[in-house]
Amino acid sequence: MTLLSVKNLRVSFDTEAGLVEAVRGVSFSLGRERLGIVGESGSGKTMTGRSVLRLIRPPGRIEAEEMRFDGIDLMRASEKEMRALRGTRIAMVMQDPKYSLNPVMRVGAQLMEGLRQRDGMGKAEARAKAIAALAAVQIRDPERVMEAYPHELSGGMGQRVMIAMMLIPDPDLLIADEPTSALDVTVQAEVLSILDGLVRDRGMGLIFISHDLRLVARFCDRVLVMFKGRVVEELAAKDLMQAKHPYTQGLLNCLPRIGGPREPLPGLDRTAEWAN
Amino acid sequence: MALIEIDDLSVTFHAKGREVRAVQNVSLSVGAQESYGLVGESGSGKSTILRAICGLAPVSGGTIRIGGQPIDSPRGAAFSRQVQMVFQDPYASLHPRHTIDRTLSEPLAIHGIADADARVKRALSDVGLPPGFRFRFPHQLSGGQRQRVAIARALMLEPSILLLDEPTSALDASVQAETLNLLNRLRAERGLTFLMVSHDLAVIDHMCDRVLVMQHGRAVEELERAALATAEMKTDYARSLFAASADRMLEG
Numbered sequence: 053m054t055l056l057s058v059k060n061l062r063v064s065f066d067t068e069a070g071l072v073e074a075v076r077g078v079s080f081s082l083g084r085e086r087l088g089i090v091g092e093s094g095s096g097k098t099m100t101g102r103s104v105l106r107l108i109r110p111p112g113r114i115e116a117e118e119m120r121f122d123g124i125d126l127m128r129a130s131e132k133e134m135r136a137l138r139g140t141r142i143a144m145v146m147q148d149p150k151y152s153l154n155p156v157m158r159v160g161a162q163l164m165e166g167l168r169q170r171d172g173m174g175k176a177e178a179r180a181k182a183i184a185a186l187a188a189v190q191i192r193d194p195e196r197v198m199e200a201y202p203h204e205l206s207g208g209m210g211q212r213v214m215i216a217m218m219l220i221p222d223p224d225l226l227i228a229d230e231p232t233s234a235l236d237v238t239v240q241a242e243v244l245s246i247l248d249g250l251v252r253d254r255g256m257g258l259i260f261i262s263h264d265l266r267l268v269a270r271f272c273d274r275v276l277v278m279f280k281g282r283v284v285e286e287l288a289a290k291d292l293m294q295a296k297h298p299y300t301q302g303l304l305n306c307l308p309r310i311g312g313p314r315e316p317l318p319g320l321d322r323t324a325e326w327a328n
Numbered sequence: 329m330a331l332i333e334i335d336d337l338s339v340t341f342h343a344k345g346r347e348v349r350a351v352q353n354v355s356l357s358v359g360a361q362e363s364y365g366l367v368g369e370s371g372s373g374k375s376t377i378l379r380a381i382c383g384l385a386p387v388s389g390g391t392i393r394i395g396g397q398p399i400d401s402p403r404g405a406a407f408s409r410q411v412q413m414v415f416q417d418p419y420a421s422l423h424p425r426h427t428i429d430r431t432l433s434e435p436l437a438i439h440g441i442a443d444a445d446a447r448v449k450r451a452l453s454d455v456g457l458p459p460g461f462r463f464r465f466p467h468q469l470s471g472g473q474r475q476r477v478a479i480a481r482a483l484m485l486e487p488s489i490l491l492l493d494e495p496t497s498a499l500d501a502s503v504q505a506e507t508l509n510l511l512n513r514l515r516a517e518r519g520l521t522f523l524m525v526s527h528d529l530a531v532i533d534h535m536c537d538r539v540l541v542m543q544h545g546r547a548v549e550e551l552e553r554a555a556l557a558t559a560e561m562k563t564d565y566a567r568s569l570f571a572a573s574a575d576r577m578l579e580g
Contacts, residue, residue: 311558
């Protein structure tokens with residue numbers, strides 16, 4: 053069953069220097085599966101993710117032939133309808149916990165805010181649910197973390213707090229925008245396996261945005277490779293090593309490997325005819 | 329003789345009556361023109377060692393010698409000519425209101441080196457930036473271009489040792505490849521000695537001849553490059569770091 057379908061999505065910005073097209077005709081559909089979007093900075097991957105939530109402010113413009121989530125036309129939904137979707141049915145995890153959590157509010161208060169405001173829950177009930185959510189992302193000492201300020205947590209803990217926050221309303225679709233880029237490799241593996249377990253157990257759809265092709269391949273079912281606002285290749289994650297497109301191959305080969313040759317790493321050719 | 333000798337180094341921070349022992353009794357030595365890696369997760373003390381060499385962290389025990397000589401405290405002009413550092417985040421390490429020209433010529437002015445104009449031009453071309461970038465500001469450059477400027481700045485005084493603190497972890501995979509290639513080329517051309525910190529074992533493996541694995545401020549294990557490639561580590565921690573490394577993921 054299709055949860056989300058996007059046809060010919062375009063995002064453009066009117067700037068002093070003229071029209072900038074950040075996304076140029078992206079189409080994809082998503083069931084209850086894990087879709088990876090990979091590309092370099094500026095390839096439009098984050099803009100694609102934000103468009104689904106209509107989180108692009110003027111002068112940015114979103115256009116699409118179709119953008120439908122579970123029968124709801126996202127292009128025509130009113131601001132009020134969008135607000136009802138955001139967080140509750142479609143959630144987004146941002147890149148860096150340093151900038152995405154409120155620095156002057158205790159973690160517990162941030163977690164409970166939504167439950168109290170949106171769901172009209174009592175204080176004790178909201179607290180119990182927030183603690184359960186922290187436990188679900190394998191925070192060992194949830195009571196202490198509830199009382200902590202974001203700066204008192206490590207990067208990995210902060211990222212888990214953000215994931216817990218997004219998962220409290222049990223969304224159908226989770227958009228994770230570089231959720232592990234700010235983390236160490238060992239912590240990264242841990243956070244990914246938590247995400248993986250949650251997606252599988254709850255049957256969520258997941259859009260996983262990253263610049264790390266190998267990470268995405270290991271973690272997702274399907275991968276879209278984006279360049280300059282277009283999807284250059286779409287393939288099943290297990291076939292990644294057989295990628296046809298020169299850009300995908302370039303992204304794969306430019307990473308150093310343990311025990312690999314010492315010669316210069318191959319760069320990316322951005323001048324070929326497909327790049328226009 | 330080793331160029332950098334660190335013997336039994338400890339760094340202790342005091343904050344709010346609490347003692348944080350960031351580095352505990354670490355020893356290492358790096359030969360001239362060698363490339364040596366420090367690897368570990370955040371908080372393992374790997375960056376603190378680089379900062380201690382530069383005099384940016386409080387050394388509480390042990391000695392640091394460069395070229396056989398104990399280094400002066402505070403670090404003097406001679407030290408800056410010999411040792412320079414490249415920081416992790418090129419968005420934070422360049423002065424936002426100074427042009428590239430001013431950033432690059434400042435060390436020359438401080439050390440009274442003439443011929444600034446030609447040197448700045450040559451520095452830009454050495455790191456593969458067009459001469460037109462000279463009068464731009466950092467915000468007009470991409471992350472990879474800024475890191476090139478940071479490398480050019482570190483090389484202005486023609487040091488023999490570069491301390492590299494996660495020089496590519498803020499960059500995209502493809503830009504990382506270009507930056508690593510640049511560093512390797514400069515090392516070969518100028519006979520530089522690298523002491524490089526990274527949390528990515530694959531990057532360290534590509535760049536370094538030997539690597540020291542660190543955890544909780546202590547040295548865990550020192551590995552030759554060949555031993556790393558064949559996974560001949562002796563400690564469990566080094567092995568888990570190896571297993572978590574991103575480039576193992578496709579085979580796994």
